[in-house]
Amino acid sequence: MKKLFQCFAKYVGGIRTTPLGHLALAIIMVSHITAVAQLQKSPATIKLINLYDAFGVENQNLTKDFGFSCLVECNGKTILFDAGTNIEIFEKNVKALKVDLRKVDIVVVSHGHYDHIGGMDYLIEINPKVKIYLPNDFFSLGAPIKFPFTEVDKAAESTLSKDEQYFGGKQGIDGMVSVPTGRFWKANVEYLTSSKEVLPGVRIVPTTSSLMGTFIKYPPFEENPQFIGMPELTLSVSTSQGQMILSGCSHSTIETIVAEVIKINKEPILLIAGGFHLIPYNREYIDELSAQMHDTYHVKYVAPAHCTGHLGFSVFKQIFKENYKFFGLGQTLQF
Numbered sequence: 374m375k376k377l378f379q380c381f382a383k384y385v386g387g388i389r390t391t392p393l394g395h396l397a398l399a400i401i402m403v404s405h406i407t408a409v410a411q412l413q414k415s416p417a418t419i420k421l422i423n424l425y426d427a428f429g430v431e432n433q434n435l436t437k438d439f440g441f442s443c444l445v446e447c448n449g450k451t452i453l454f455d456a457g458t459n460i461e462i463f464e465k466n467v468k469a470l471k472v473d474l475r476k477v478d479i480v481v482v483s484h485g486h487y488d489h490i491g492g493m494d495y496l497i498e499i500n501p502k503v504k505i506y507l508p509n510d511f512f513s514l515g516a517p518i519k520f521p522f523t524e525v526d527k528a529a530e531s532t533l534s535k536d537e538q539y540f541g542g543k544q545g546i547d548g549m550v551s552v553p554t555g556r557f558w559k560a561n562v563e564y565l566t567s568s569k570e571v572l573p574g575v576r577i578v579p580t581t582s583s584l585m586g587t588f589i590k591y592p593p594f595e596e597n598p599q600f601i602g603m604p605e606l607t608l609s610v611s612t613s614q615g616q617m618i619l620s621g622c623s624h625s626t627i628e629t630i631v632a633e634v635i636k637i638n639k640e641p642i643l644l645i646a647g648g649f650h651l652i653p654y655n656r657e658y659i660d661e662l663s664a665q666m667h668d669t670y671h672v673k674y675v676a677p678a679h680c681t682g683h684l685g686f687s688v689f690k691q692i693f694k695e696n697y698k699f700f701g702l703g704q705t706l707q708f
Contacts, residue, residue: 420446421706425457429701434469436462440488441679453480456492463492474499481506483621484605485513508604509564515555516564568637574611582624615643622648642672648679663692676700
């Protein structure tokens, strides 16, 4: 720090000879240190490669299929976001794009649907110790779960011997937690229930879809089934120009995801990429959504992919014009 001060003093010359000069020098130093810290935190460049999708420029070496996988490179780290539908197609596309899965530092699975986890076994075979972040989904991904049922007549326990009772009578059903081995039981996995910064400037943000999930139609919910929403994860990466948001399918809706991300990271939104899941929606809804992204959230660029749908592609392209980024299979985006 002393050498830095001397360097600045020499650079600014005579301003250090007065108290006001010292103040000016201190302000310059603080600004410089802050700028350096920001550069260290934010990647100089961020690169995204679409590894798996159903649309894109025709390429005989790549196979189109409905599903999604994206490689993210920033700050010298490599992140795999989802792994497509079919393991053979995933492997073929990865090799054709000359991606070395051994160099992947972390993996993020957006949600437990087949078209996002199909290639995970191939990844684990290539890179068995890689850290994998999963949504807290006990139905498809094996997250621990608190047993959702309870017995109405608890007096029945007294009619049974300890051998006839669960856990020898030491623990009832209420509050019981099951820890299944899960889909990736041999892998280095972590289930996320809250936002976490997993690398400098790289955050994973959970949301829960109210549109898809599992119904429980057991007593006392037989008349009005209890709904358990489907958890999903979104990636947010800070850059010097703002944050990049990458979504797998946006079952929670992309507007809900964006609102949740900016609660945690209030940086401007440089880019939203990935699946917006707009195939079932009409033009009125998509018109309103695209205007909201452009005018309310002031998103600079969009790169819709996967389940966004033809109408979604078209509307967002009309709204964002030159700031609409084509992001089909094999495409690379770099900022």
